[in-house]
Amino acid sequence: MEAMTFTSEQWARHERFVEMVRAAKQRKEAWVKKMQAQWAAEDQMRKDAAARHYYDIEEE
Amino acid sequence: MNALDTNRINVNSPYKVWAEELVLHFETENGIRYAVDFDSEDSLLYTAYWLNLTNESHKSSPSDRQIPKTLICIVEEFFRQNPDILLYMCSTDNNQQAQRARLFLRWFNGYEQQQKYVLRAADVPGIDPDGKPTREYVAIIVPRTHPQMQAIIDLFDEEIAMFQTNKPQNV
Numbered sequence: 001m002e003a004m005t006f007t008s009e010q011w012a013r014h015e016r017f018v019e020m021v022r023a024a025k026q027r028k029e030a031w032v033k034k035m036q037a038q039w040a041a042e043d044q045m046r047k048d049a050a051a052r053h054y055y056d057i058e059e060e
Numbered sequence: 061m062n063a064l065d066t067n068r069i070n071v072n073s074p075y076k077v078w079a080e081e082l083v084l085h086f087e088t089e090n091g092i093r094y095a096v097d098f099d100s101e102d103s104l105l106y107t108a109y110w111l112n113l114t115n116e117s118h119k120s121s122p123s124d125r126q127i128p129k130t131l132i133c134i135v136e137e138f139f140r141q142n143p144d145i146l147l148y149m150c151s152t153d154n155n156q157q158a159q160r161a162r163l164f165l166r167w168f169n170g171y172e173q174q175q176k177y178v179l180r181a182a183d184v185p186g187i188d189p190d191g192k193p194t195r196e197y198v199a200i201i202v203p204r205t206h207p208q209m210q211a212i213i214d215l216f217d218e219e220i221a222m223f224q225t226n227k228p229q230n231v
Contacts, residue, residue, distance in 0.1 A: 023103075
């Protein structure tokens with residue numbers, strides 16, 4: 001099979017494509033961490049509220 | 061990006077979708093919450109967004125057919141409001157990106173979806189957070205009604221072909 005050849009302009013665009021994928025991955029990882037931290041904080045609040053409710057009932 | 065209408069999504073979505081600021085969320089019957097976000101990509105010639113999906117609860121999810129159905133409802137609303145391009149990159153968590161890519165392709169290669177969109181996916185070399193080489197699975201979804209659909213797909217195919225070719229020294 002004949003090897004494909006690309007121009008320097010195509011290679012320059014390709015470098016930008018590679019960089020775009022890397023940058024998008026970093027942004028996605030930061031977003032995932034933020035979403036998971038937010039959920040963990042909300043989950044902790046729900047657990048704290050449930051525990052308070054339980055102790056309130058016990059005290060009654 | 062034009063905001064998505066959650067009322068419209070919820071007409072067909074098996075799980076109720078709600079929005080908090082610009083992030084969409086839904087919770088499965090197993091109590092697992094997902095977040096969906098669209099991240100604008102400014103470095104392409106065409107208007108494009110990365111579709112981000114994450115399991116916020118970070119708990120393992122049993123197989124659940126309602127998850128892809130919900131995601132497809134969100135993507136359909138995205139294209140109703142934004143007739144642009146979607147890009148998707150699988151998470152490399154636990155090095156399971158190949159399995160995730162197969163799952164994603166199955167979700168979006170249904171008969172109904174094929175009538176509406178052209179989907180291309182490829183694995184490309186990447187670097188993991190530890191700086192080690194890894195494989196990234198990247199997909200592009202273009203509505204068939206996009207006026208430059210063929211040019212976009214040709215460009216994506218060309219980029220992927222270039223990953224298979226060694227760059228000559230003199231360019």
